[in-house]
Amino acid sequence: MITSVLVFVVFIIVASLFQVSLVPVPLGLVVILVWFLLRGTKHIVWLILIFSILLATVANLSPWAVLLATSLSSYLFVFGKSFLPARVATTFGLLIISALAWEISLAALIRLT
């Protein structure tokens, strides 16, 4: 279990660096949501916290804003998953909606800072 958490942390670090230097897509959020699909909500808080601090550090953002945006979009995904049919297309659609929610909420929260 610890090994898989560590592997995911490494993925989150790489995803944060890729997001800032290569493609402006919330890859870290995708890693967190994949973790949720595989393992449920266990350890998800720590993954969200690590992702928020890391992305805030490499992208020069407010960590609390990243944390709130990531929490909101993760909950949107979890909520959608709980009542929508378990199909690959639905999950993929939810993933895109969560990423969009992350973009919008973070942009709004950054305006506050």
Place this chain on the structure above:
Amino acid sequence: MLRPLAPIKSGLRGLEKSEVKTGIKMKLLLNSPKQKTAALLLVLALVLFVLEQVGALAVLQAPLQRVLLPGQLALYKTKQDFEGFLATITEIGSLRKKENELLAENALLAAENARLKKLESENKILREQLGARQEKRELIIAQVIGQDPLFSGSKLLVDKGRDSNVVSGALVVLKDILIGQVVRVGASTSTVRLLTDPRTKIPAVTGSGVKGILQGEFGSRVVLEEVVQGEKLNPGEIVYTLGEADFPKGLVLGKITQVENNPAALFQKASVEPLLSFKSLETVFIVKGPK
């Protein structure tokens, strides 16, 4: 004697009951693991906010930024090189034509440069005779290490921060071309808001003296707004900073590409194209000290 107190007692009992009910509700709300997680995340956000405000987070973020900086720089350079390689492959057919056009443009610019050099030396002599001091900017050289993590963003990340005395509000230039303004300073990195950002508003003037406000639109284009009807805007004209709102005079903002003139409107509008592609920037200069 007891009668007048009865309603108060019953009220108190009512209050206790409602308090108990609220307590039960709270307990029920936090009983679900998802709700407990949500509450924990909210508390963590609050803790991070407080830690950021008191500056305690810098203890963690400053060394982390220094460790990750080389990786960020290497990734960004790789991306730039890859994009350059792809552009070469896709444009290989038109490269010959472009080269000829550039050679012709280069010859014209060389002639203009020679004329300007002559004017510069004359200007220098006149300044010396008049005793006018020329303003010299102290610059900090910075490497671009990343972009805005938001898809809709129009910002750049550079590898200089508080460690190199960068301050929020400092202007970012390349030669005399204004690129943007530092909006957030970290320990060893800073965020630069580009001209294309919707929050950019700079008093500007064209080469022929027409005044307006330069603004970013949708994070992808720049427009010259609030130009009075009747003023003549010409495509190809260079737009400069006017020297107001704390921006120094004469910094190049871009070139007018298209004029949108609606006679019924109060003002004219023109699309402005920055002289540099912000996406391909690798090195920029931060103006030290206040704007």
